[in-house]
Amino acid sequence: xxxxxxxxxxxxxxxxxxxxxxxxxxxxxxxxxxxxxxxxxxxxxxxxxxxxxxxxxxxxxxxxxxxxxxxxxxxxxxxxxxxxxxxxxxxxxxxxxxxxxxxxxxxxxxxxxxxxxxxxxxxxxxxxxxxxxxxx
Numbered sequence: 001x002x003x004x005x006x007x008x009x010x011x012x013x014x015x016x017x018x019x020x021x022x023x024x025x026x027x028x029x030x031x032x033x034x035x036x037x038x039x040x041x042x043x044x045x046x047x048x049x050x051x052x053x054x055x056x057x058x059x060x061x062x063x064x065x066x067x068x069x070x071x072x073x074x075x076x077x078x079x080x081x082x083x084x085x086x087x088x089x090x091x092x093x094x095x096x097x098x099x100x101x102x103x104x105x106x107x108x109x110x111x112x113x114x115x116x117x118x119x120x121x122x123x124x125x126x127x128x129x130x131x132x133x134x135x136x
Contacts, residue, residue, distance in 0.1 A: 011133040015041040021075040025061035040103035048122040082129035
C-alpha cells in the first residue's frame with residue numbers, strides 16, 4: 001500500500017498556483033464588468049469561490065441578476081489559460097465565508113480583515129482553455 005501522493009493533473013495545479021484571475025459579471029444595464037480577483041476552485045464539487053466586500057460592484061451585479069446569475073472567471077499564464085463559466089450566488093453566512101477564506105489562504109495568503117466579507121460561489125457548468133481542470 002503506497003502512501004505517496006499522486007501529483008495533481010496540470011489543470012488542477014493551474015488552479016492552485018498563485019495568480020491573479022478575472023471575474024466577469026453583468027451590470028444591470030447589460031454591459032460586462034471585469035474585475036481582478038483571487039479565485040479558488042474545487043474540482044470535486046465544481047465550485048469556484050471569490051471573496052469580496054459585500055458592497056463591491058461585482059457582488060451588487062450578482063445580487064441584481066438574481067438566481068441563475070451567469071458569470072465567468074479566468075486566468076492566463078503565457079499559452080496556458082482557462083475560463084470557468086457558471087451560475088453564481090452571494091453567500092454571507094459565517095460558515096460559507098470562513099470556508100472561502102480558508103481556501104483563499106491556501107492558494108494566496110490570509111486575506112485582510114473585512115467584517116463585510118461575502119463569498120461569490122460559482123457552480124461551474126463549462127470549462128474552456130488549454131489547461132482545464134480534471135473532469136472537463
